[in-house]
Amino acid sequence: xxxxxxxxxxxxxxxxxxxxPPSDLTPAILYRTGLADLCWQADSPIGPIxxxxxxxxxxxxxxxxxxxxxxxxxRARFDRDVRFVQTPPAKLARGIExxxxxxxxxxxxxxxxxxxxxxxxxxxxxxxxxxxxxxPYSWIAREIGSxxxxxxxxxxxxxxxxxxxxxxxxxxxxxxxxxxxxxGTEIKRSLLTEERANIDRLEAFGKTGIRxxxxxxxxxxxFPTCRYQPKEEHLQFFHSEAEARARxxxxxxxxxxxxxx
Amino acid sequence: MPEPDxxxxxxxxxxxxxxxxxxxxxxxxxxxxxxxxxxxxxxEEIAQDAFVRAYRALQGYDSERIAALRLSPWLLTIAVNxxxxxxxxxxxxxxxxxxVDEPMAAAxxxxxxxxxxxxxxxxxxxxxxxxxxxxxxxxxxxxVLGLSYDDIAETLEQPAGTVKSNVHRGIQLLRExxxxxxxxxxx
Numbered sequence: 001x002x003x004x005x006x007x008x009x010x011x012x013x014x015x016x017x018x019x020x021p022p023s024d025l026t027p028a029i030l031y032r033t034g035l036a037d038l039c040w041q042a043d044s045p046i047g048p049i050x051x052x053x054x055x056x057x058x059x060x061x062x063x064x065x066x067x068x069x070x071x072x073x074x075r076a077r078f079d080r081d082v083r084f085v086q087t088p089p090a091k092l093a094r095g096i097e098x099x100x101x102x103x104x105x106x107x108x109x110x111x112x113x114x115x116x117x118x119x120x121x122x123x124x125x126x127x128x129x130x131x132x133x134x135x136p137y138s139w140i141a142r143e144i145g146s147x148x149x150x151x152x153x154x155x156x157x158x159x160x161x162x163x164x165x166x167x168x169x170x171x172x173x174x175x176x177x178x179x180x181x182x183x184g185t186e187i188k189r190s191l192l193t194e195e196r197a198n199i200d201r202l203e204a205f206g207k208t209g210i211r212x213x214x215x216x217x218x219x220x221x222x223f224p225t226c227r228y229q230p231k232e233e234h235l236q237f238f239h240s241e242a243e244a245r246a247r248x249x250x251x252x253x254x255x256x257x258x259x260x261x
Numbered sequence: 262m263p264e265p266d267x268x269x270x271x272x273x274x275x276x277x278x279x280x281x282x283x284x285x286x287x288x289x290x291x292x293x294x295x296x297x298x299x300x301x302x303x304x305e306e307i308a309q310d311a312f313v314r315a316y317r318a319l320q321g322y323d324s325e326r327i328a329a330l331r332l333s334p335w336l337l338t339i340a341v342n343x344x345x346x347x348x349x350x351x352x353x354x355x356x357x358x359x360x361v362d363e364p365m366a367a368a369x370x371x372x373x374x375x376x377x378x379x380x381x382x383x384x385x386x387x388x389x390x391x392x393x394x395x396x397x398x399x400x401x402x403x404x405v406l407g408l409s410y411d412d413i414a415e416t417l418e419q420p421a422g423t424v425k426s427n428v429h430r431g432i433q434l435l436r437e438x439x440x441x442x443x444x445x446x447x448x
Contacts, residue, residue, distance in 0.1 A: 009385070009432050009435050009436055009439070010404050010432065012381060012382060012385045013385065013389070013400070013401075013404035013405055013435075014404055014405065014407065015382065016296065016382055016385065016386055016405060017382070018292055019291065019292065019295045019301065019304070020288075020291075021287045021288060021290075021291040021305075021308065022301065022305055024305070025283075025287055025291065025305055025308055025309065026280065026283050026284060026287060028305075028309050029283050029287075029308075029309055029312040029313060029316075030279075030280060030283070032309065032313045033279065033312075033313055033316040033317075035276055035279060035280070
């Protein structure tokens with residue numbers, strides 16, 4: 001019998017490298033138990049951003065100079081503990097990637113529990129605006145059943161806790177003016193340009209009072225950025241819904257520039 | 262070992278003190294999980310699941326029961342169960358002796374005696390992965406985490422005598438498995 005054998009195995013076991021728990025372990029546990037939200041850094045069309053999420057979905061997107069600055073602002077705004085992770089929950093990361101790539105049909109879950117019912121309705125409606133298109137504030141107001149609340153829609157979008165992912169930058173003034181944005185009008189313009197929304201044409205229309213375009217073959221009128229664009233030779237311009245209807249045009253069922261009648 | 266009053270603090274305010282429990286015990290729980298499954302990704306999942314289950318259990322306990330808990334064995338019991346249940350659902354890694362993902366990457370130009378020792382530690386970690394669960398758990402708890410037989414008995418909810426003989430049998434199996442490859446450890 002070799003009496004040295006067993007201690008060698010035992011010593012070998014106790015000498016095995018002791019891996020340290022990864023830094024994401026505690027945040028992940030606190031997240032899954034609902035004790036804290038998570039935040040992480042992500043790439044976006046406007047550069048690095050911070051994204052935060054609860055177990056119910058994404059709660060916030062913001063720019064910040066440092067992680068601490070983001071977390072401090074987050075705790076103050078939402079009255080929730082938040083922890084930084086290197087690696088975000090995979091499902092949310094994939095959803096964000098798809099959304100930023102222009103796929104709005106399988107969005108990641110959003111947690112809008114910090115918003116009012118009205119604000120949440122506005123934000124969810126904004127999610128329906130496709131990349132490359134814009135809608136006026138009044139469109140959102142009408143679509144959510146509060147046609148007179150355009151101003152409140154503006155406030156709700158100004159307070160959008162999840163800009164970029166909930167594309168409040170795709171909501172503009174009815175007169176074609178780009179309007180305000182959480183990150184500034186210039187960034188709103190460059191985002192829309194990058195998404196290939198025809199902003200120049202929209203603004204030019206706005207200045208001459210044109211609100212809708214239509215086709216004299218289909219007799220359908222649309223918002224100027226609707227994906228169904230009449231051919232140049234059939235293009236008609238309207239200054240109001242009343243004018244379009246008076247000329248025998250009906251609203252497009254896709255961009256819904258007016259209530260179908 | 263957790264501070265003696267942590268159980269009492271958890272009993273008084275679970276949400277306010279749960280993070281302290283995680284910070285206190287994530288080291289041994291993760292180390293157990295890592296040696297159980299042999300890779301960082303599964304180890305992190307096991308550790309996460311164990312603490313989440315612990316939290317949900319604590320939510321259902323009254324404060325007297327929480328205050329009376331011996332936290333370390335209690336949490337390791339949950340971790341062992343989580344790890345075992347995963348193994349049932351998941352295919353074990355094949356070729357354990359070679360495929361162990363060690364946290365320290367082997368340096369190419371290190372002295373021979375160090376690389377030999379690392380090779381031995383890789384083989385040992387690999388052999389550990391191939392131990393049947395009933396031996397693997399007590400061997401890790403005893404010789405990797407350094408728990409007493411009484412604590413292991415409590416963790417595994419087995420008599421201390423059973424634990425002792427399982428640890429002994431586990432060590433024997435490890436020796437047999439390594440003896441062919443590493444003459445220094447053979448009879």
